[in-house]
Amino acid sequence: MSAVPELTLNNGVRIPQLGFGTFQIPPEETREKTLAALEAGYRHIDTAEMYGNEKQVGQAVRDSGLDRGDVFVTSKLNNDAHAYDDALKAFDGTMEELGLDRLDLFLVHWPLPGRGDFVETWKAMEEIYRSGRARAIGVSNFQPSHLRRLLENSVVVPAVNQVEAHPYLTQDVVRAFGSEHGIATEAWSPIAQGKVLGDPVIQGIADRLGKSTAQVTLRWHLQRGDVVFPKSSSPERMAENFDLFDFELTEGDMGEISALNRDERTGPDPDRFNG
Numbered sequence: 001m002s003a004v005p006e007l008t009l010n011n012g013v014r015i016p017q018l019g020f021g022t023f024q025i026p027p028e029e030t031r032e033k034t035l036a037a038l039e040a041g042y043r044h045i046d047t048a049e050m051y052g053n054e055k056q057v058g059q060a061v062r063d064s065g066l067d068r069g070d071v072f073v074t075s076k077l078n079n080d081a082h083a084y085d086d087a088l089k090a091f092d093g094t095m096e097e098l099g100l101d102r103l104d105l106f107l108v109h110w111p112l113p114g115r116g117d118f119v120e121t122w123k124a125m126e127e128i129y130r131s132g133r134a135r136a137i138g139v140s141n142f143q144p145s146h147l148r149r150l151l152e153n154s155v156v157v158p159a160v161n162q163v164e165a166h167p168y169l170t171q172d173v174v175r176a177f178g179s180e181h182g183i184a185t186e187a188w189s190p191i192a193q194g195k196v197l198g199d200p201v202i203q204g205i206a207d208r209l210g211k212s213t214a215q216v217t218l219r220w221h222l223q224r225g226d227v228v229f230p231k232s233s234s235p236e237r238m239a240e241n242f243d244l245f246d247f248e249l250t251e252g253d254m255g256e257i258s259a260l261n262r263d264e265r266t267g268p269d270p271d272r273f274n275g
Contacts (some may be wrong), residue, residue, distance in 0.1 A: 002041060003245075007227065008243030009159040010182040013136045015105070016072055017222055018244065020189065021229030026128040027053045033233055034060035038071065042240045046162075046229045048076035048109055049094055050148035059099035073100065076109040076140055077125075079275035083115045095133065104183075106134040107162055111146040114274040118146065118151045126156045138162070141270040142176040142190075151181065162186035165226060167196045169215060175224075186227040191217050193266045201260060205253050212240060219244050220257045 006014045020037035022030055022045065030053035034045055038060065054075055061071050075098065081090035091106065106128060111248045112116045127135045138160030139150070151157065161178050163188035165171045171260045191197060197213045206216045214230070218241060221228040230241040249257075 004041070005222070007184055007225070009136050009184055010138055010157055011159055013104070013135075013159065015160075015184070015227060016017045016042075016044040016163070017227050018042065018218075018242065019046050019072070019074070019227065019229045020238070020265045021231035022053055022057060022113065023051055023231055025053060025190070025233060026233070027056050029233065030056035031063070035064060036235045038064045039239050040065060040235065040242050042238070042242065043070055044072040044074070044227075046074045047098075048107075049078040049081075049090060049097075050076065050109060054071050054094055054097035055099070056142065058100055064225065068100070072104045073098065074105040074107065075103060076107040079110055079112060079115075079158070082108075082112060082118065082121040084120050084124045087121055088127065091124075103134045105136045105160060107140045107160065108142075110141050110273060110275060111139070111143070111270055112274050113146065113271065115150070119150060122150055122154050122156075123139070123238075126154065129156055137162070138183070140186075141268075141273075143270050145175060145190045146270070147181070147183070157181060158183050160184045160186055160227070162188055162227075164189045164265055164267050165200070165221070166190050166192040166266075167194060167202065167257050167260040168192050168262045168264040169266075170258055172261070175226075184227060185225070186229070187221050188229060189266050190226075190228045190230060192264075195266065196260070199255050199260060205249070205256070206266060209247055211247060214241060214243055215247075216249070216253075217257070219249055222256060223249055223254060238252050 140162040
């Protein structure tokens, strides 16, 4: 089994760079699929209250037989809980569902700029962090304008910003802002819901390397420094997505893939989405 590289977050917490995403996995399938991912070697599981499967993720972590300290678990605050007291209660609910004493990473799922004050939300996140019940806190789907306002009005710098990112949406501006301020970038929808898998540029690189286009795309993310969450319900595909550590993309390969950027989203625009 190849060792997954880790990144060090801005508070010193180590995070596995390759994780297993549970978005759109039905609750009744989540325990089984998460156990399969852990069996394949994944040690970072990403869930959210919004996904409705936190309970099953927690069950899988407990049932895996792995030491709790060996599995990094991330969850996210729901969009209906941005008020300070609501955020604290929602975190309590997440912990009860997961059945864990401590969460590795807790994120604000969306900034919702038209619905409320995410700075107030972040103050609740800081309180959760100070309590020690979350080892790190961060945000998801935040644009530089949202992050700038947060940094001007907060004490704790987000450890992570989880955003949609793939070769058709390279997120150079968001990633550069994060790098400047010590905020790690995590990529959701890393293969653009499959849209990039037939791209002739990626296919050409994959053919040369004897790898799949998904493997090449995920390797591109890793070499950029992203934390990435491929999602699959198939154990065979889970294993393929994990098999990323016996090859390397050249600088030319990286440039060709990055040049595919179209600023094309598969999900909502964070500046307009209000849940």
